[in-house]
Amino acid sequence: MIEGHLRLARGRFLLDSGPFAFAAEGVTALFGRSGCGKSTLLRAIAGLDPATTGQLRFRGERWQDGRWALPVARRDIGFVFQDAALFPHLSVRGNLLYAIKRAPDADTKDLDRLAERVDINAQLDQDVTTLSGGQRQRVAIARALLMRPRLLCMDEPLSALDWRAKAELLPLIDELALETGIAVLYITHAPQEVERLASRVLFMEAGRVQRIESLRDALSRADSPLFAEEGPVSVLHGHLGPDPVPGLAGFNCGETRLTLLKPAGAKRSATRLRVLARDVALATSQPVGLSMLNQLPVRITAMHPHDDGRVTVMCALPDGQTLLASVTRHSQQALQLAPGQPVWALVKSVALMD
16 A cells, blocks of 8 residues: 655645555556646655655555655655656666666666567667657666666656657556556546556645545546546446457457457557547437447446536446446437436447557
């Protein structure tokens, strides 16, 4: 567990986190508006600011007690920042060797293995100033992991990258977190990064931790801050199954099977499917003669009306996962939709989060 209550004043801004506790495993996303204190909390947890006070324990080990703090070097934390923060006068190999010299029991075999794993072995002798943004972040990730950290802190590591680099690095970060077992604290403003990576979400506002929820719970309430950009979203967990026909892929969520266009380069290890609520229609009986490939039997569990005349309908799949649909209030009344009612969810579009 990571548990504590931290305070830190930086200029006019005051971090007073309130009590918090969450599992020291998987990816914990820190999410909130700009200026809410996400980076300040990360610095306080890492011990980077000596003005931090309060209480903090990491897996039972005391890291902060009042004004006393365990030195940063003894916390065994790896860092990846938005700008990569590489040493410009060193080559890629030089940057990685710098980390190895400061890591307990590390050797150059770790360097070669990680360089291959993050796909930078061809750039090892290259000047870091000549790398692309995505390559720089790969080097930063490898350097952080070479420190053999117990905790990896990532402060908006993808925000300066283009969509292609993000699409390549998101699955890499996910896979590395699973492979290494290192707890990851991940700051982002992008809901899709949270949906792709997070095991849980720590929501912040005005210097305080508002709530900590599993990703499933965070996506199962109509007022989730994750819905601010694109409206309600469902993230379904499962696995790719056999391709039903050439060009299509099957995705299994327990007893439910969805069919989607097979993305180019899709990995068989993909485990999450993203569905916008506005791409889900509801029917009280199974329709015929439709081009929609996914017609799923579900049961309504709750409905949340909005001021704009729309209603978010929460539906349960047979395995208990939640699928959200967005309908007009007129449609809800015309179909007499109500909690407990079995209906058919017609899914227009899905996106594999590989």
